[in-house]
Amino acid sequence: MAISKSQQFFESLWYRKTVWWLWVFWPFHLLLRLIVWLRRSFYRKGLFKSTKLKTPVIVIGNITVGGTGKTPLAIYLIELLKSQGYKPGLISRGYGGNSEHYPLTVTESTPASESGDEPFLIRRRTQVPVMVDPIRARGAQELEALGCDIIVCDDGLQHYALQRDIEIVVVDGNRQLGNGWLMPFGPLREPQSRLKQANHIIVNGKDMVLEPNSIQAINHHNSELKEPITAVAAIGHPERFYKTLDSLGYQFERQSFPDHYQFSKQDFESFQGSILMTEKDAVKCLSFADERFYFLPVSAKLSKPFLQSLMEQIKAITHES
Known part of the structure; x- marks a missing residue:
């Protein structure tokens, strides 16, 4: 289940200058502030x-x-x-x-x-x-x-x-x-x-800073990455992962899923070439990953x-x- 266009739209509103019609909801924003304050005060x-x-x-x-x-x-x-x-x-x-x-x-x-x-x-x-x-x-x-x-x-x-x-x-x-x-x-x-x-x-x-380490195969096989490469991310901010791959010189297609998405083998049946994931996503694919699956670990x-x-x-x- 890839991220829906409606989800992408609303999340994009959060990280740009507030659009004029959002001010209609200002009273609700104030109410939420009050609820948060009361909860912590209690x-x-x-x-x-x-x-x-x-x-x-x-x-x-x-x-x-x-x-x-x-x-x-x-x-x-x-x-x-x-x-x-x-x-x-x-x-x-x-x-x-x-x-x-x-x-x-x-x-x-x-x-x-x-x-x-x-x-x-x-x-x-x-x-x-x-x-x-x-x-x-x-x-x-x-x-x-x-x-x-x-x-x-x-x-x-x-x-x-x-x-x-x-x-x-x-x-x-x-x-x-x-x-x-x-x-x-x-x-x-x-x-x-x-x-x-x-x-x-x-x-x-x-x-x-998050420094990328060497790309690893999920099931520890010795094959190398093969094109085309599909970068898959089910994390809170997928663009950070994609930008890291860009900086490393990889050419790839992007495929984002909701944060904490539980992958199944069927999610990847149509993918060609290699699948490159975050380490957080890779641990959810251990039971079915084949020679197409790789991940990029990072260290803080x-x-x-x-x-x-x-x-x-x-x-x-x-x-x-």
Whole structure:
């Protein structure tokens, strides 16, 4: 199921100067701002339950809909923590996945259709405990029981039912915050003022860059890419993937799917030549990928000032705990 033209149209409105007729919905925008403010206030005042763990929690998230680079940042942060002697674990909602039971401990044999693509990818890349649970506090407590001494919460900025010690917000350096309106009239989950309350703001493309690694075959065969090449992406911002391939000199056709789309073998029956995917999409094709399937892994690189500031804060909260 490729992205529909209507979906493309409405998303394009978010990232350009606000069209005149959108102002008709200004009262709804104000109502949404009020709802967002009330919800957070209720958590802050204790009217809604919020769990505080003994283990420090680092939340990685954004205030916009769609991809900003959170998953590569989570992988980088986990590897950094491991190198510093910590025992990190990751808790995720598991968007796009559907399991019969939670908390779900993600293993190499867990289907990505159950765990969600991002938790499966993070587990595969880092080999740390990864827990999936819609009730993140419950899943995080499972990580504590497994011996994790610091917990990374993936895409949990708006999940106030789990208290956090550090907040890292990722912003797309190209698209920024779009037209500045809240969903569904714009891309914002929370008002722009929310950024002032975060501990760290990472601008993807400035403070963080995503460096492409070597293209790999999904099933580890030795064949080389064959033309024609179809680039397939089911991520929040497919254009970032396509621009990366452009910069590497590849000629290809584009085929976008909805974010977190669960692929099947039938989706690719009509494709000729090679199929080149993101790593997040590739993990959903492990069971049926043939010699046509390849993926491009990327790695996050962060600025030294951010890393220094972050590690100082991590050492402070782990010492306190």
